[in-house]
Amino acid sequence: MGARLTGYASTGGLHPQEAKGLRIASSLLLDEEAPPKGEVVRTLNAKGFRTSRGSEWRTNVLMRTLLHPGMAGLDDDGNPIEGHEESVLTVDERNQLVAKYGPPADNEKEGAAPRPAYDYLLTNGLSGCGVCSCGMVGARVTGDGDPSYRCPPPRDGHASCGRIRMTADRLETAVGEQVVAELLRPGVREQLAQLQQDIKDEVSRLRLHVESAAKRFAELGDLYGRGLLVKAAFLAAQQATKQDLKESRVRLRLLEQVDGLDLGGVTDVVAWWNSAPQLSRRALVGLVAEVVYVLPSGHGPHDPHERINIVWRTAS
Structure with missing residues (x-):
């Protein structure tokens, strides 16, 4: 090894x-x-x-x-x-x-330049399966296939359905168009400052939650050691705490990027989106949207907008 x-x-x-x-x-x-x-x-x-x-x-x-x-x-x-x-x-x-x-x-591989990694816009909780609600992951169907989003196949401890897939180009283009359209609606730009404050507050809560994980694990161990939890209950609680910590870390990393987004000088949202780095686009999507659900193809496979449902954030 x-x-x-x-x-x-x-x-x-x-x-x-x-x-x-x-x-x-x-x-x-x-x-x-x-x-x-x-x-x-x-x-x-x-x-x-x-x-x-x-x-x-x-x-x-x-x-x-x-x-x-x-x-x-x-x-x-x-x-x-x-x-x-x-x-x-x-x-x-x-x-x-x-x-x-x-x-x-x-x-470096002899005879061929290494393929650059694809920087997915909507992973780490920003996109979800429209059938089972599990988070979408970035993947390619084959080694040389186009980057795509998919619902992970079901496995032990993961309640995903594995049924939904969409190419990254179609999904990300449609989401970008809807995000820009949302920002052009009257009054939405004025809500961004409050949305960022809400996210700043959530970042603070998540940091405390992540930092206190060791204490939660210790408390579970103490309860088990004193015989107040049977082994099966202890292992289940420990696994649930690990999963919660994993999800909290992923969300914290995303929201930290959102928290640092500065749109103060942006006057042309369309031009900004077309030229912004992927990290800034991801932060903007995370600022205005809770999650992007990818729906089954149904009767609208040729229009990517028919296959997405964006849950927009609302300011507190």
């Missing part, structure tokens, strides 16, 4: 200290006035950050790690890894690093 990828614990989930160091490095390298890579490495080592092997960072090791698709929760083909709880970097952050510093040498 090979060494684990720095930033992730061997039992799954993030390694908090390692992930923190990698995020610091990513932020420094993506800054407009980024210091030399060697200086970033010296900064990490001086702060006590180490690789998964406990070694000090070297420049080539740091760049190979940051450019690895697993940093963004992707497999080698650029598809989201199913069951992946939280990633060290967002897909957008990793794509920016690849664009700025080139693809990792380990990903």
Whole structure:
């Protein structure tokens, strides 16, 4: 078995200290006035950050790690890894690093350039299956197929139906058109400030909820240890708490992006949407919409608008 990828614990989930160091490095390298890579490495080592092997960072090791698709929760083909709880970097952050510093040498395949990862607009809770309400994931039907959204196939512990699929281009284009149309309605732009304040409040609540997870696990263990919970009830409660923590982390990461969105100087929403980076578009969708449900094809397979139902946010 090979060494684990720095930033992730061997039992799954993030390694908090390692992930923190990698995020610091990513932020420094993506800054407009980024210091030399060697200086970033010296900064990490001086702060006590180490690789998964406990070694000090070297420049080539740091760049190979940051450019690895697993940093963004992707497999080698650029598809989201199913069951992946939280990633060290967002897909957008990793794509920016690849664009700025080139693809990792380990990903280069003889005779063909590596396919760039697709940056899905509506994953991590922004889209849901219109049949079973489970979150949609990004995937390709085949290795060289078009990026698509799909409801995950049913499996133990996952109540998805696996019946709904839609290509990313059709879904994202239709959602973008409806989001822009919603923002052009009278009075909606004036509601954005209140929506952002609502999200800021939710971010604060979610951070506290995530930070208190260790206490909740400890309380469950204490109840079990004192014989107040039978084993089956303890394991079920523990699993439910893990799932809640996973979902809270995903939502927190999304809402943190939404919280930082600045539309104050935007006068032409259409032009802004057409030129904005995917991270900003995702934040805008998350600001105005709770979720985008993808419906069965039914009688309108040729019009993507017939296959989506957007649940819009309302200000408190």
